[in-house]
Amino acid sequence: MARSTGGPLRADAQRNREKILSAAVRVFAEEGLNAHLERIAKEAGVGSGTLYRNFPTREILIEAAYRNELAKLCDAAPELLATLPPVEALRAWMGRFIDYATAKFGMADALRALVESGANPYAQSHEMMLAALASLLDAAVRAGEIRSDIGATDMFAALTGIALASGKPEQREQAERLLDLTLDGLLSR
Known part of the structure; x- marks a missing residue:
C-alpha cells in the first residue's frame, strides 16, 4: 500500500x-x-x-478491511498452487473462502451502511473470486484430479451455498464436511 x-x-x-x-x-x-x-x-x-x-473515517476503515479480506482470499490461490498439489490447493482455498464469507457476514451491518453511504466495496469482488477459483479448478483439471465439466461459476455457487448454510463460526465442522463432500463430487473417477 x-x-x-x-x-x-x-x-x-x-x-x-x-x-x-x-x-x-x-x-x-x-x-x-x-x-x-x-x-x-x-x-x-x-x-x-x-x-x-x-x-x-469509519467508512474508509470498513471498506479497507473488507477489501483486505478479499485480497487475502484471492492472493491465496497462486500461493497455494505454488506449494500444494492442485486438488489440495483447491480444498485449502475452499476453506479460506468460508473464512472470508464468515468475516463478511460478521461485518454485514457495517458493509450495508457503507453501501448506503454511496460506496461500493463489492466492485469487482465477484470477478476477482471467480478468477482465483478458475485458476485452481483449471490446475486441478490439467493434473487430471477433477472433472472438467464444472466451472468457476458453478463452484462459486456451491461454496456460497455452503457459506450461507454453515458460515457461522460455530458451524465450522459442518462447513468442513460439506466442503469435503463438494470436493469429492469433483474428483475424477
Whole structure:
C-alpha cells in the first residue's frame, strides 16, 4: 500500500496497517456498525492516532478491511498452487473462502451502511473470486484430479451455498464436511 504522499509504507507502518485491518474485521463482526474505533486500535496494539492516520473515517476503515479480506482470499490461490498439489490447493482455498464469507457476514451491518453511504466495496469482488477459483479448478483439471465439466461459476455457487448454510463460526465442522463432500463430487473417477 502507498501513503497519500506516494511513497511506500515502512515495514512497521505496513505491519500496523495489517494489524488494524485484522482487528477491524474481528471487532466489526462482533459489535457491528457501532463498534468503537478505539477498541479496534487497542486490539491492533496501536494508538488511536495511528488508526486515524491510516483510516481517517469509519467508512474508509470498513471498506479497507473488507477489501483486505478479499485480497487475502484471492492472493491465496497462486500461493497455494505454488506449494500444494492442485486438488489440495483447491480444498485449502475452499476453506479460506468460508473464512472470508464468515468475516463478511460478521461485518454485514457495517458493509450495508457503507453501501448506503454511496460506496461500493463489492466492485469487482465477484470477478476477482471467480478468477482465483478458475485458476485452481483449471490446475486441478490439467493434473487430471477433477472433472472438467464444472466451472468457476458453478463452484462459486456451491461454496456460497455452503457459506450461507454453515458460515457461522460455530458451524465450522459442518462447513468442513460439506466442503469435503463438494470436493469429492469433483474428483475424477
